[in-house]
Amino acid sequence: MILDTSFLIDLMDGKQNAIAKAQELTKRNEAQIITTVSIFELSSGLAQSKKPDRERQKIMQILAEQTVWPLDDDGAHIGGRIDGELAKKGQSISPEDCMIAGIALSKKQTVLSRDSDFKRISTLETEPY
Missing domain, CATH: 3.40.50.1010 (5'-nuclease)
Incomplete structure (x- = not known):
């Protein structure tokens, strides 16, 4: 997590x-x-x-x-793709959140957060608290 x-x-x-x-x-x-x-x-x-x-x-x-x-190559590529796709739809979130999501997706991990911006990433599993 x-x-x-x-x-x-x-x-x-x-x-x-x-x-x-x-x-x-x-x-x-x-x-x-x-x-x-x-x-x-x-x-x-x-x-x-x-x-x-x-x-x-x-x-x-x-x-x-x-x-x-760390943010490795896989996480950076995935995070960059997320950033670009969301920007294209007019739904941008912070680059930092995109990078965290990229790391999570590359490692098949859930993100524990109260930040609703992560919900814009349909492929990302999140857990609230």
């Missing part, structure tokens, strides 16, 4: 629904995977934070507990 950035932020903020979902995934022995794209997004937010030391500590704790997958 790929953990989207929205989930990671909610988890770091101590939101109960995210904490409960993380516990459920652990109980199910579900792999919990973070992408390098989410690291990029978290780092961007960190650079804008008013409390960067505290936020950095939260990010480092999350990263230490999870497997991290």
